[in-house]
Amino acid sequence: MHILIVDDESLARSRLRALLGDCAAGHTVTEAAHAADALAAVQNAVAARQPVDAVLLDIHMPGQNGLALAHTLRALPAPPAIVFVTAHADHAVSAFELDAVDYLTKPVRLERLQQALAKVQRSAGHASAAAPPASGEALVIQDRGRTERVPLAEVLALKAEQKYVTVRTGSRSYILDASLAELEVRHAAHFLRVHRNALVARWAMRSLEKHYDAEEGEGWALRLHGLAELVAVSRRQVAAVREVLAS
Numbered sequence: 001m002h003i004l005i006v007d008d009e010s011l012a013r014s015r016l017r018a019l020l021g022d023c024a025a026g027h028t029v030t031e032a033a034h035a036a037d038a039l040a041a042v043q044n045a046v047a048a049r050q051p052v053d054a055v056l057l058d059i060h061m062p063g064q065n066g067l068a069l070a071h072t073l074r075a076l077p078a079p080p081a082i083v084f085v086t087a088h089a090d091h092a093v094s095a096f097e098l099d100a101v102d103y104l105t106k107p108v109r110l111e112r113l114q115q116a117l118a119k120v121q122r123s124a125g126h127a128s129a130a131a132p133p134a135s136g137e138a139l140v141i142q143d144r145g146r147t148e149r150v151p152l153a154e155v156l157a158l159k160a161e162q163k164y165v166t167v168r169t170g171s172r173s174y175i176l177d178a179s180l181a182e183l184e185v186r187h188a189a190h191f192l193r194v195h196r197n198a199l200v201a202r203w204a205m206r207s208l209e210k211h212y213d214a215e216e217g218e219g220w221a222l223r224l225h226g227l228a229e230l231v232a233v234s235r236r237q238v239a240a241v242r243e244v245l246a247s
Helices: 010-022 035-047 066-074 092-097 110-129 180-186 235-246
Strands: 002-006 028-032 054-057 081-086 102-105 138-143 146-151 155-161 164-169 173-176 191-195 198-201 205-213 217-224 231-233
Touching: 002 010, 002 035, 010 028, 010 110, 028 035, 035 054, 035 066, 054 066, 066 081, 066 092, 081 110, 102 110, 138 173, 155 180, 180 191, 180 198, 191 231, 191 235, 198 217, 198 231, 205 235, 217 235, 231 235
Parallel strands: 002 028, 002 054, 054 081, 081 102
Antiparallel strands: 138 146, 155 164, 155 198, 164 173, 191 198, 205 217, 217 231
16 A cells, blocks of 8 residues: 655654554555645655555644645545544544544554554445446536536536536536436436435445534435535435445
């Protein structure tokens, strides 16, 4: 795996690098002393086609802290797995709300680090299994005299907005003059109804989380692979969402 260590203390980085060297499997290890360098390292690794698989991330750092950096990394199209490594145990809830794979407290023991890396590998296996369906189907978008085909495999969510449907992919949004109910029937194998106004790609469903909405109060929301924002899930659809996630 390609592992990035992010910690403002050089001794902490050296200790983690030494522990990684003691792990059975060989790893490519790079380091960053703060959030800006870490984000640049992740982006440069993607450009070099050697993406970072896991980030061992401290929380308390000068400038942008680890929680804020994790939020930024999570919004990337293919985010690395996050393992928090910190001397403070009081951020665990916030860390797992950011979909962290694990939360290690300093001083880190070799056994715990190995367990965390095993979790990273399992999560990577799950992500690779969650691949879009091979299909030649597409949605035809007509906008201001321009016609564009958007492959169905790229569509993550469909949301009803008044008379139109917003089509969300990992990189942009489109407006489609169509009925959400019609799309649900036509593409039932690809999309699941999660709310009266939303369909999501079955393959992209990642986790169901507690969520507070200003209009609807406390409820549930779905995290999708490749989409930064959460999608609200109605109470009547929670069981169906859990069934798809379990399968």
